[in-house]
Every structure is written in C-alpha cells, then in structure tokens.
Amino acid sequence: ELKVEQNPLFLSMQEGKNYTIYCNYSTTSDRLYWYRQDPGKSLESLFVLLSNGAVKQEGRLMASLDTKARLSTLHITAAVHDLSATYFCAVDTNNDMRFGAGTRLTVKP
Amino acid sequence: EPEVTQTPSHQVTQMGQEVILRCVPISNHLYFYWYRQILGQKVEFLVSFYNNEISEKSEIFDDQFSVERPDGSNFTLKIRSTKLEDSAMYFCASRDRPGNEKLFFGSGTQLSVL
Numbered sequence: 001e002l003k004v005e006q007n008p009l010f011l012s013m014q015e016g017k018n019y020t021i022y023c024n025y026s027t028t029s030d031r032l033y034w035y036r037q038d039p040g041k042s043l044e045s046l047f048v049l050l051s052n053g054a055v056k057q058e059g060r061l062m063a064s065l066d067t068k069a070r071l072s073t074l075h076i077t078a079a080v081h082d083l084s085a086t087y088f089c090a091v092d093t094n095n096d097m098r099f100g101a102g103t104r105l106t107v108k109p
Numbered sequence: 110e111p112e113v114t115q116t117p118s119h120q121v122t123q124m125g126q127e128v129i130l131r132c133v134p135i136s137n138h139l140y141f142y143w144y145r146q147i148l149g150q151k152v153e154f155l156v157s158f159y160n161n162e163i164s165e166k167s168e169i170f171d172d173q174f175s176v177e178r179p180d181g182s183n184f185t186l187k188i189r190s191t192k193l194e195d196s197a198m199y200f201c202a203s204r205d206r207p208g209n210e211k212l213f214f215g216s217g218t219q220l221s222v223l
Contacts, residue, residue: 033212042215042216043200043214045212048211088152090152090212092207096142096154096157096164097142097154097212098154099151099153100151101150102152
C-alpha cells in the first residue's frame with residue numbers, strides 16, 4: 001500500500017526564518033502535489049511537480065521533487081505570518097491521490 | 110476560475126440515518142473523487158470514479174458507502190446507515206484527466222453524526 005510520510009507534523013517558526021518540510025513516499029511516482037489548507041477551509045493547490053528534478057517557486061515557497069529518492073521538499077524562505085496553515089503533500093497514482101498527514105505551520109512574530 | 114461545488118456545507122444527522130452528499134464537478138472534468146478529513150487529521154482517499162464506474166476505492170469505502178453520477182452534472186456520495194465515526198469533512202474533487210492535472214477540491218460538507 002502506498003505510504004506518504006511528512007515531517008515534521010508540527011512546525012513553529014519565527015518570522016524571517018527558513019525551514020524545510022519533507023515528504024517521503026513509498027511507490028514509484030513522478031507526480032507529486034503540494035496543497036495548503038487554512039483552518040476550516042478546503043485544499044488550495046500550491047505546486048504540481050511532474051518529473052524528477054522538478055523545482056517550482058511561488059513567493060516564499062519552493063518545492064522540489066527527487067523521484068529516485070522518493071522525496072519532495074517544501075522550502076520556506078523568510079517566513080511571514082500569512083504562511084501559517086497546514087501543508088499537505090500528495091502522491092498521484094493515476095486512480096487516486098494519497099495525502100501525507102500534513103504539517104501544521106505556525107509563524108510567530 | 111471554475112469551481113467544484115458541494116452541498117450542503119453542513120449536515121447533521123442521527124446515527125443510522127442515510128445521508129447523501131452532493132457535488133457538482135467542473136463541467137469538462139471526467140475524473141471524480143471523494144475524500145474525507147476527520148477534524149485535525151489527514152485527508153483520506155475514499156473513492157475515484159470515471160466513466161460511470163468506480164476506478165478505485167479505499168478500505169474506508171465499505172458497503173455502507175456508494176457513489177453515483179445520476180445526471181450529467183452531479184456526483185453524489187451516499188452513506189446508507191451513518192455511524193458516529195463517519196463524522197468528518199467530506200471533500201469532492203475533480204479533474205479532466207489523471208496525472209498531469211491538478212485536482213480541484215470543493216469547499217467540503219461537514220457531516221456531524223449524533
């Protein structure tokens with residue numbers, strides 16, 4: 001069964017600091033997604049990574065994919081309070097998309 | 110941007126009752142999904158649906174659950190006899206093809222089973 005593991009599950013960081021969230025998965029896939037969820041809200045698509053070595057950046061967030069290591073990272077640069085949310089990675093297996101447990105990020109002033 | 114629409118936004122029901130959660134996927138999409146999220150927990154896959162049949166289902170999707178596309182626009186999830194542990198947020202999602210397209214999620218239906 002496909003397993004998707006994220007770490008850390010909880011992350012508290014100061015504004016202005018950098019940090020990386022990791023997503024490991026157990027099957028061969030070259031399609032990985034990152035989503036953001038605010039409390040009580042739906043899932044907002046952040047990044048779609050479709051090949052080994054893919055790197056995408058949007059504002060203070062940068063996502064990468066290493067399909068050989070079965071690892072994706074979401075790097076946060078100079079965090080700001082607005083980035084506080086839960087971040088999910090998800091691995092696409094054609095028939096469905098399996099999610100990690102999520103990383104609850106809190107950015108403190 | 111086109112949206113996946115879910116109704117109702119909140120549903121309260123008694124244990125043992127049947128509920129139907131409704132979704133209107135984006136109009137040109139062909140692949141449909143239901144996920145659920147128990148409060149504060151991970152997003153769990155329930156079922157995927159294509160060409161009027163289930164493509165894949167998880168172990169959560171037991172005989173109490175069923176899905177249907179009754180017409181050209183709606184996609185429904187039915188829970189035949191609700192249990193307390195069915196209380197969760199249920200998300201519908203759609204895309205026009207698997208793999209290269211992001212999944213568009215609806216805003217969810219919060220189901221509370223009393």
